Amino acid sequence: MARDPETIEREIEQARTALAATLDQLTVKADPKKLADAAKDGVRAKLDNPKVKFPLIGAGVLVLVLLVRKLLK
Template identity: 40%
Template sequence: MADRDPDTIKQEIDQAREQLATTVDLLAERANPRRIADDVKARVIEFVKKPAVAISLVGLGGVAVLLVIRRIRNR
């Protein structure tokens, strides 16, 4: 094994430590519950805004309202 300069070894350790700190910070940001919730909320809103989905939801809502009215009338 070649002899390595202690200063070079220290620099490599410091660089590895910086890379590890950056990686830990990125993982902490990805795992942030508020960010995850915001991402899920944005995806759901984007999905619901699609015309086919919006029309389907309106149709389901209408059927639900009709069923409730029918059930109330049949009492």
């Protein structure tokens, strides 16, 4: 059964509108500045956790002590 051209045109226009809306959403979600800010916030939140923060501080102190010992030899 053949469809009339007006119905086909209307469906094409609806598909274009839906595609444009999807592209707009992807553009907003894929904004590099927003992605970088989200990553930065995630890292900060992770580093604020004492279970991560204190072992990193300890590892940094250990590396510093080893470097100082090596330089003084």
